[in-house]
Amino acid sequence: MGREAWNLDSATSQRQSKSVEVIAELLATADIQVNGSRPWDMQLHSAKVADRILAQSNLGMGEAYMEGLWDCERLDQFFERVLNAHLDKQIRPTKLIWYHLRARLLNLQSVARAWQVGEQHYDLGNDFYEAMLDPRMTYTCGYWNDAHSLQEAQEAKLELICRKLQLEPGMRVLDIGCGWGSFMGYAAERYGVKCVGATISREQARWAQQRYAHLDLEFRLQDYRELDERFDRIVSIGMFEHVGRRNHCVFMEVAERCLEDHGLFLLHTIGKNQRHSVTDPWIDRYIFPNGDLPCIGQIGDAAADLFITEDLHNFGADYDHTLMAWHANFEAAWPRFRERLGERFYRMWRYYLLSCAGAFRARDVQLWQWVFSRHGVAGGYPRIS
Template sequence: MGGAAGRLVGALELVMGGEVPVRVRAWDGSEAGGEGVPTLVVRNRRAVRRLLFKPGELGLARAWVAGDIEIEGDFYRALELLAGVVWERGEEAPGLGELVRRAGFRRGVAGLVRLGGVPLPPAPPKEEARRVRHLHTRHTDRRAISHHYDVGNEFYSLVLGPSLVYSCAYWDEGISLEDAQRDKLDLVCRKLGLREGQRVLDVGCGWGSFAMHAAREYGVRVVGVTLSQEQAVLARKRVADAGVAGLVEIRVQDYRDVDDGPYDAISSIGMAEHVGAEKYLEYARHLHQLLAPGGRLLNHQIARRPHGDEEAYQLDSFIDAYVFPDGELAPIGTTVTQLERAGFEVRDVESLREHYALTLRRWVRNLEAGWERAARLAGPGRARVWKLYMAASALAFERNRIGVNQVLAVRTPDSGTAGLTLRSRAWAG
């Protein structure tokens, strides 16, 4: 194999102890690797140095975000092939110690060093967040939320579409993304059993889509809280334009500082992933205290599959560094247990895993269709972050590596009367 691509593939195969699953094109125009698979375009030697100094996922992610590598062909297929090397090594995959002892490993690393040129670690792309190790104080949570959500309202409008709902939609045959998001919002309202005149808290209200839907369709009064200043500005404008300003209040406020209960219902849609394992019971207890007896909580939350005895784990290094700093996922069983420990009676759990995969693929399609504008709005690096994050997440949901669930819980009164559970219909109160 000639040229830089041949030398790169050869060195990588020595390091990995197996074939490189994609075709490679190097900065000198040379190509090497298999046929009929996506091509990994390595644009410069800096990409090699990134892999040397941060082997695996984070090195690849930094090279992608910086534009040092590109993918030609089916993006999802390329991620699946690379996942077998980077993200899904499995329990029986060799650890670093075994890799180092393999014949050829050191020769492979030496080859990469020669290809990489100047032996200095490249600076991470500016889009990488400074990490604080899951402190989950008000200050660190506000900073983490700002990193993710204060990317620009126009950018999010392009990706999410007119609904501006940043959580999984609820799909049926032949419907649009906007219709699927409307149906999800209505599903939450019906599970909460909303009735005119009730008071509702929307924790992590985003751009106000649920608050507007609940107020307009069910006549409830909604308080929405977010830590994102940019979200709040647009949410207030959307509320005013929708003619529901008399029913909806948008606050920039930490959920822990909400003290004006009781509320008849609480929605928490795609927010609890930011709470953290150590703070989760506090989160659940606070929401329980804010509810009136008989009040309902709809907790819509991404979950991971359980492995080992740990209750939660840090999101993978790319997601933690570039997308959701300090985010943590827990198994659904852990979430249900914590809600019950806080005093809730859990009445219903519904998995929407496949729905989220469909939603993410639509968001990726929106991003690709408006790529030039997205890169102008948020910067090319940030646009590349979002494409990788959403496409990889779609595959994770499709492969059952992660899931998402709606948990309906009640602050059951002393009488024990909490209403009948009628799946996908209103509850009988």
């Protein structure tokens, strides 16, 4: 019995050694070394990690990182190199085919499922997000064109949206997926508009109602599919990523029925480069359950016959700067949350922020702002940047 156990351990050890060799060879093509001395090199603490990467790709790699089985000083640089070398396309485990099938066959963003991301992600605690975000609690990409700080970048983004929407005092504006109300508060203060915001996060709604009690703003705990009234302008900032491909057309139909004839609708969303790809399984399980990034063609298809596209602006590279600023704030504030959230959460959140920063830096994902009208802007829509 002892000899059989030894043989089993020996076979496992040999397989793991071979797996480490395979991973090391793959990473070398991205100029990443296993147990190297550079900030982007992978520090391997267990040979099991290689098996998990080969079996489950980023799901296995992310879970192994959360468990402390490997480290990397600069995860953002690690992922930038991995994605620039397209290593994610060289490891396609058959075990993950279920993620592709369920994205195509199931409506993962149904009304019943829609509240899950609010409870799991956005309701972590307003104090936590206050420590990580800018003073307005803007949890979307900043606009760093002339900005030198996170606060400046977020204010510049909000101002850009207001100008693109051509806001005027007294207008009634709908914010689909309003978050903590940063746009609504800014637009009401600077442009004198009235706003209605819909969110699926109880914590966000509670915080926003208290913060902006002095303004003519209404925050509703409501699914977007329930909206059915007219507004002069509509905005949706960082919410379309949760809508899902099976609901893109429904979302656009809701926006069309809620927009006045001569109104404008601005859609701000992260987007992917390939139509048939699915959400990273680690991100889906631990960060944004049931998320589904759209591609540019899917948005165009959903808007067809409903809207005229007046403007399309890509500033996805700015998300890298935004995520790195969030990460710096998170690291500085972590001692306040260590006891409450624990080491596993710390490693999970660090992996989330830095892997996403690397993805935007590699231009593997994008950030688009679309401006739509129902019948076309007379004389043409002015280019605003």
